[in-house]
Amino acid sequence: MELWMIYKMELIKIMKRKNSLILVIPAILAFIMAFGISTGGLTMTGDAASNNGTFACLEFIGTLWMFFSGLGIWGILLILVAAFQFSGEIASGQIKMTLLRIGKRGRVIFGKFLALMTVVAGAFALFTLSALGSYYLFIANSSLGNGNFASATVTVSGLAASVGFIYLHLALFMALTFLVGLYMSPFIAFITALIGLFAVNYLINSNAFTFVKYSALSVSNNLIAGDAEYLLPALLSSFLIIGCLLAIASLLFKRVDIK
Template sequence: MMEIWTIYKMEIIKTLKRRNSLILLIPAILVMVMSFGASTGALTLTGDALSSDGKLACLDFVSTVWTFFNTLGIWGILLILVTAVQFSGEITSGQIKMTLLRIGKRGPIIVAKFCALLTTTFGAFVLFTLSAGAGYYLFVADSTMGNGSFTSAMIDLPNMLAMIGFIFLHLALFMAVTLLAGLFLSPFIAFIISLVSLFALNYLITTNAVDLLKYSALSASNHLLAGQTAEWVPALLSSLVIIACILTLTSLFFKRMDIK
């Protein structure tokens, strides 16, 4: 555990210093622009989150923009891209050797890198959510689209937070997949394969094509958005188990591979 903690702290510093990590700020910037656009009438938001009078409370707005960004796949693209560049890039360039020389053991490196990436991306999720709330009160609340209220009759705060948590868990699974692919492939190819896999699974979940996928994190998120709580415990457990299995497999391959 001490080795994992040591590598984790080192990876957090490296991740924050890398310029490509700045792309995780894009959603927070975009949501502020969207807030301003909504307040001027240049952008119209529609959907189930709208209150009965056609105006948005803060929770309505945050839920709407979260659904919008997740449906477009913006978060999936950014998280997988950062993972591919920062891990596969180190493997391809040989920079991973520096970590190996300092640590000696390969086993903890994969887990520590994954946790460091999770921490960074979780911070981006929090920043986006806070930016959406700030954008609402700065621009939307006093416009014709907002009612200035925080609470909503349509959106429950715990359910909304749980929905965001399951979106994060769903994307974390594909970050783990990207780590596995990044052992053998270039950053671009690992990014493309992981992203295609993400969109394919999202499609199967949305269309209910496979019954087992109702236990996925994204399916649980969709149910929570609709005000339902069915299957969220199996979804949580199954996602954690799959992530653990992928990380274990990645660690085993990493121990046996030659680093150029």
């Protein structure tokens, strides 16, 4: 019951924070990019295009997801929000009021994390809907669009699974932000987690080690390419690492002096 109360309270707090509005930026950018592509201001090419060189709706959405994920835009925004949500409250002492109401600090961390992940899921859905709507508004009737929703190269289930593994990959670094945010300012926690994100992304994309093929990001990239391998190992390893990071953060949080 306490966890549910914390979850609801943190969900409301995140929604009311002005800095949480940055999660809407990708959806706005997707709309602007689609308009730019339709007018010739932006050029769009990629392996996701159909044989005739045009994009179906699912291909367009998948291409935007690859673009935003590859540039690390989602990672930057989500880690920043996570840093302000947890480390920011510790630094300002705002979290003290929550701790006075809720005795167990571990539940506070898990409640905050679950609330954050709910908002992130909403931001992902908004981005996908923005890409879908902008396709039919700007791309479908242009020289780059064929007006079809379905695609021979991208399926709804494959795209959904790919986005889901991106979600898990970024959740890992939001959990890491919670951990390092126990002892660091929001800005330092943000920079530390961000460096870790780009370092891990580089190792995964370069296939530097054999075990990276079991990572959520690697599986996501393969799913977009039509290769569904190592789904279960990646799923289990992601949940295990996220759980360990949150458990360690919960244990250490008990020893942190809140001013």
